[in-house]
Amino acid sequence: MYKAYETSFRGQKLSWSDKLWNISFSYVLLVLILGAIGITILYSAANGSWNPWASKQLIRFSMGFVLMMTLAFVDLRWFLRYAYWFYFLVLGLLIAVEIGGHIGMGAQRWINLGFMKLQPSELMKIALVLALARYFNSANLQSIESIKGIIIPSIMVILPVILVMIQPDLGTAIMLLLTAGAMFFAVGVQLWKFAALICSGVAALPLAWHFLHNYQKNRVLTFLDPERDPLGAGYHIIQSKIALGSGGIFGKGFLNGTQSHLNFLPEKHTDFIFTMLSEEFGMIGGVLVIILNLLIIGYSYFFALRSASYFGKLMAVGLASSYFLYVVINISMVLGMLPVVGVPLPLISYGGTVIMSVMAGFGLILAVNINRFINIGKDQG
Amino acid sequence: MNRDNDKGKVLISRSIILGGMQLFLLFMIVFRLYYLQVYQADKYKTLADENRISTRLLVPARGIIYDRHGNILAGNQQNFQAMMIPEQTRSIDETLTFFKKILPLSPEEEKRIRKDIKHNRSFVPIRLKDNLSWEQATQILLNSPDLPGVIIDEGLSRYYPYGDTMAHVIGYVAAVSDKDEKDDPLLDIPGFKIGKSGVERLYEKELRGKAGNVKLEVNAFGRIMKEIELIEGTAGNRVDLSLDVRLQKKAYELLGEESGAVVMMKVDTGEVLAFASAPSFDPNMFSNGLSVENWKKLNQDEKKPLLNKAVAGLYSPGSTFKMVVGLAALEGGALNTNKYSNCYGKMMLGNHTFHCWKRDGHGALNIVQALQHSCDIFFYETAQKIGIAKIASMARKFGLGSKTNIGIENEKDGIIPDAEWKKRRFGESWQLGETIISGIGQGYILTTPIQLAVMVSRIANGGYAVVPTFKKVEHADKTQFKNLGVSLQNLDLVKRGMYEVVNVAGGTALGAAFNFNGQQMAGKTGSAQVKRISMRERQTGVIKQEDLPWKFRDHALFVAFAPYDNPRYGVAVLVEHGRSGSKVAAPIAGQMLLEALKLDTTDKPVD
Numbered sequence: 001m002y003k004a005y006e007t008s009f010r011g012q013k014l015s016w017s018d019k020l021w022n023i024s025f026s027y028v029l030l031v032l033i034l035g036a037i038g039i040t041i042l043y044s045a046a047n048g049s050w051n052p053w054a055s056k057q058l059i060r061f062s063m064g065f066v067l068m069m070t071l072a073f074v075d076l077r078w079f080l081r082y083a084y085w086f087y088f089l090v091l092g093l094l095i096a097v098e099i100g101g102h103i104g105m106g107a108q109r110w111i112n113l114g115f116m117k118l119q120p121s122e123l124m125k126i127a128l129v130l131a132l133a134r135y136f137n138s139a140n141l142q143s144i145e146s147i148k149g150i151i152i153p154s155i156m157v158i159l160p161v162i163l164v165m166i167q168p169d170l171g172t173a174i175m176l177l178l179t180a181g182a183m184f185f186a187v188g189v190q191l192w193k194f195a196a197l198i199c200s201g202v203a204a205l206p207l208a209w210h211f212l213h214n215y216q217k218n219r220v221l222t223f224l225d226p227e228r229d230p231l232g233a234g235y236h237i238i239q240s241k242i243a244l245g246s247g248g249i250f251g252k253g254f255l256n257g258t259q260s261h262l263n264f265l266p267e268k269h270t271d272f273i274f275t276m277l278s279e280e281f282g283m284i285g286g287v288l289v290i291i292l293n294l295l296i297i298g299y300s301y302f303f304a305l306r307s308a309s310y311f312g313k314l315m316a317v318g319l320a321s322s323y324f325l326y327v328v329i330n331i332s333m334v335l336g337m338l339p340v341v342g343v344p345l346p347l348i349s350y351g352g353t354v355i356m357s358v359m360a361g362f363g364l365i366l367a368v369n370i371n372r373f374i375n376i377g378k379d380q381g
Numbered sequence: 382m383n384r385d386n387d388k389g390k391v392l393i394s395r396s397i398i399l400g401g402m403q404l405f406l407l408f409m410i411v412f413r414l415y416y417l418q419v420y421q422a423d424k425y426k427t428l429a430d431e432n433r434i435s436t437r438l439l440v441p442a443r444g445i446i447y448d449r450h451g452n453i454l455a456g457n458q459q460n461f462q463a464m465m466i467p468e469q470t471r472s473i474d475e476t477l478t479f480f481k482k483i484l485p486l487s488p489e490e491e492k493r494i495r496k497d498i499k500h501n502r503s504f505v506p507i508r509l510k511d512n513l514s515w516e517q518a519t520q521i522l523l524n525s526p527d528l529p530g531v532i533i534d535e536g537l538s539r540y541y542p543y544g545d546t547m548a549h550v551i552g553y554v555a556a557v558s559d560k561d562e563k564d565d566p567l568l569d570i571p572g573f574k575i576g577k578s579g580v581e582r583l584y585e586k587e588l589r590g591k592a593g594n595v596k597l598e599v600n601a602f603g604r605i606m607k608e609i610e611l612i613e614g615t616a617g618n619r620v621d622l623s624l625d626v627r628l629q630k631k632a633y634e635l636l637g638e639e640s641g642a643v644v645m646m647k648v649d650t651g652e653v654l655a656f657a658s659a660p661s662f663d664p665n666m667f668s669n670g671l672s673v674e675n676w677k678k679l680n681q682d683e684k685k686p687l688l689n690k691a692v693a694g695l696y697s698p699g700s701t702f703k704m705v706v707g708l709a710a711l712e713g714g715a716l717n718t719n720k721y722s723n724c725y726g727k728m729m730l731g732n733h734t735f736h737c738w739k740r741d742g743h744g745a746l747n748i749v750q751a752l753q754h755s756c757d758i759f760f761y762e763t764a765q766k767i768g769i770a771k772i773a774s775m776a777r778k779f780g781l782g783s784k785t786n787i788g789i790e791n792e793k794d795g796i797i798p799d800a801e802w803k804k805r806r807f808g809e810s811w812q813l814g815e816t817i818i819s820g821i822g823q824g825y826i827l828t829t830p831i832q833l834a835v836m837v838s839r840i841a842n843g844g845y846a847v848v849p850t851f852k853k854v855e856h857a858d859k860t861q862f863k864n865l866g867v868s869l870q871n872l873d874l875v876k877r878g879m880y881e882v883v884n885v886a887g888g889t890a891l892g893a894a895f896n897f898n899g900q901q902m903a904g905k906t907g908s909a910q911v912k913r914i915s916m917r918e919r920q921t922g923v924i925k926q927e928d929l930p931w932k933f934r935d936h937a938l939f940v941a942f943a944p945y946d947n948p949r950y951g952v953a954v955l956v957e958h959g960r961s962g963s964k965v966a967a968p969i970a971g972q973m974l975l976e977a978l979k980l981d982t983t984d985k986p987v988d
Contacts, residue, residue, distance in 0.1 A: 185399060189387070243429065244418060247418055288410055332413075
């Protein structure tokens with residue numbers, strides 16, 4: 001099989017300059033703009049200082065940018081070939097973290113690589129998309145529409161979800177589940193199966209509630225009624241709405257956000273950075289960020305649709321959905337539309353692994369676009 | 382292959398639907414953003430300001446109280462407090478240890494300080510010690526290199542330069558208690574002090590002033606970030622009193638160690654010039670916080686320094702009441718200058734004997750002479766003739782038996798009894814014998830020294846119902862007061878009697894007489910029995926007052942005015958258990974009036 005791949009596609013190998021000219025400069029520009037906005041807000045979050053966040057974020061963003069560009073130049077078929085390898089590697093890391101976490105103290109979600117802390121759950125967001133894309137690439141519509149045909153991909157989803165959930169990292173678990181759900185939907189799994197899953201999920205809610213940690217229960221209860229405990233669990237949501245609402249249409253101005261600078265707004269540099277942005281730049285700033293994200297997601301879909309390969313299409317849709325989930329969950333959370341689940345706003349929130357995983361995703365999407373004329377057969381891989 | 386084609390088509394259509402759903406969700410978020418940042422912006426702007434702006438009241442400076450010549454009676458003094466900001470110290474213990482070397486702290490104080498440090502964030506200043514003197518504050522400032530985190534805070538505290546001389550008039554300020562009406566947000570400030578007594582309480586509204594406020598930006602931990610707005614308050618108004626510091630001092634000087642009261646006023650304006658109740662206390666003790674020890678000492682003193690005897694002390698007026706009885710008889714036509722009574726030293730009513738203070742009797746006397754000699758028999762007979770109703774009515778006209786409402790707390794009404802009063806009080810009918818002893822100001826009658834001062838002033842000013850006041854009056858006009866409708870002729874007879882008491886041989890207060898540039902005093906002695914003289918004592922010989930224990934001795938009274946021919950000042954003097962009005966009270970009144978007349982010549986030309 002390996003030999004057949006080599007011979008049948010040798011002619012389609014792209015040159016470096018072809019790749020460079022086919023990279024979407026608009027896409028790269030959008031990513032750069034969002035990154036710059038993030039660094040700007042982090043500069044303000046530290047009361048107008050590069051330390052401690054903005055400078056580090058700049059370094060990480062640069063590293064992420066290099067990673068994105070590197071992956072963009074990789075041949076799409078290479079991703080197909082190593083999809084499962086990568087998936088099992090990350091799954092192994094998740095298990096390792098879980099075991100290490102039991103030995104160590106409390107919830108441990110990362111492996112210390114010395115220069116950065118590697119969060120396997122973040123890598124899984126990419127690995128799962130790759131693995132599912134590879135699986136469905138080889139499957140035929142008949143098996144996709146059969147129950148038997150979705151058992152294996154379901155197991156591929158459930159294993160990491162459970163591992164992430166017991167870390168516990170509810171936010172990432174939900175994101176993995178929803179990303180997979182979006183891909184299942186995209187490949188054509190019948191709607192009644194989703195309906196059945198949702199129904200059984202609702203039925204299992206009381207059971208799930210039982211397994212939630214107390215702080216997670218509190219977050220849900222607090223979401224339902226933030227005034228329940230305004231100085232405790234409800235404080236985050238209330239203060240976020242106050243800071244954001246008081247920003248008005250035009251905002252209070254760069255470095256002039258009172259609620260964030262006076263520390264009424266908690267976690268202003270991580271999960272609640274959108275609030276800070278909206279306090280200082282108002283609705284105009286908030287909507288601008290949403291539009292930029294919309295453009296990135298839109299471009300991703302556009303690349304997916306014009307890709308010649310099924311694998312490329314599905315991978316781009318999966319990664320776009322994953323990115324979309326970050327954005328929508330984070331912003332809904334700070335606007336009080338979802339419970340506080342600890343999902344950062346990618347490219348803008350302070351945090352290393354998220355930038356790396358999101359930038360890696362962008363790299364893959366760019367690769368889909370560059371390799372859009374390469375047709376990959378259903379039996380390839 | 383066909384199916385594979387379908388597989389690709391499904392992916393495309395489903396992806397478009399998926400993208401559409403995601404677009405829709407992003408629009409929902411934009412709508413939510415609009416709802417929070419535009420529709421509800423005002424609500425959240427208010428909440429944001431409530432979060433970050435802390436309004437603190439600024440205590441206004443309390444109004445200064447002056448005497449009639451502009452001497453400060455109650456002022457504000459800079460008060461220094463030593464505070465410590467824990468986060469600015471190198472080590473709390475180190476700073477405290479060094480602080481204690483300069484200013485010792487009691488174990489209780491140190492306990493409180495440590496508690497405060499524990500309960501507050503480290504940037505909150507903790508009070509170490511207050512009421513520091515300028516010297517103590519300077520010492521701390523000089524040692525500031527060794528006292529990192531210690532700062533000196535300045536405030537104002539009330540100060541009474543004349544101390545006990547003014548305590549019973551000016552009163553004092555003290556911390557707000559639960560009983561006080563909380564009509565002003567200032568009262569909620571910890572440590573805010575309001576007038577609790579005397580003029581401080583009376584003119585509280587004028588003296589307090591209006592609070593300013595400062596709007597501060599604070600962060601989530603309560604640390605002050607900056608000042609946003611400062612609205613200065615208005616200091617309290619100055620209050621100019623009618624009092625004259627020199628006369629006030631003189632009154633205390635004359636009372637000396639005695640327990641008693643002196644009230645002196647201008648007869649045509651009612652302005653109180655001196656208002657003394659002795660012994661007194663230092664109001665600065667109250668202003669700075671009174672110790673339990675001092676409080677006990679003040680409360681247990683048998684001379685009752687906390688009791689304001691001028692308004693709250695009740696005494697039989699004794700013979701000082703005789704003017705009222707005389708006027709009642711003169712006005713009723715029962716007396717005139719030609720009506721004489723014979724005094725044999727006693728008088729019988731049924732089987733009861735009434736004695737004159739002079740056992741041998743005075744012989745024949747008219748009203749003027751009866752006042753001069755203070756003959757009891759004359760007034761027994763007069764009272765018997767006109768009845769209690771007329772006496773009571775005249776007494777009330779002259780201000781006895783009801784509060785003057787000068788505004789000092791705990792003022793008493795006193796008692797001017799009549800038949801109706803007795804019925805109400807005891808359910809018994811009035812006895813003639815009670816009328817007779819009322820004729821010499823004994824029995825049920827009780828008055829306060831300030832009422833006696835009002836009485837003598839109304840006699841002196843020709844029958845105008847002058848009302849006492851502590852406020853300085855700019856334009857003297859006695860006709861603004863109601864005329865009591867007592868004939869000047871009759872008033873002149875009574876005044877003549879009072880003149881003779883002091884200035885004509887045989888008068889009961891000759892020793893107190895003075896003549897200052899032709900100005901003389903007229904007055905009336907009085908003594909109020911504290912212990913009844915029993916029948917047996919009368920037979921075996923009355924025990925001399927000097928031989929009685931202090932608390933059983935008679936109260937000494939004297940009411941007077943001066944100058945006799947053009948009265949300006951009226952004075953009432955009471956000396957508790959002072960035995961004799963003529964020997965103890967009259968000289969005090971004489972000295973007070975003489976001092977007032979002398980001060981007139983230096984202050985302005987005599988008119």
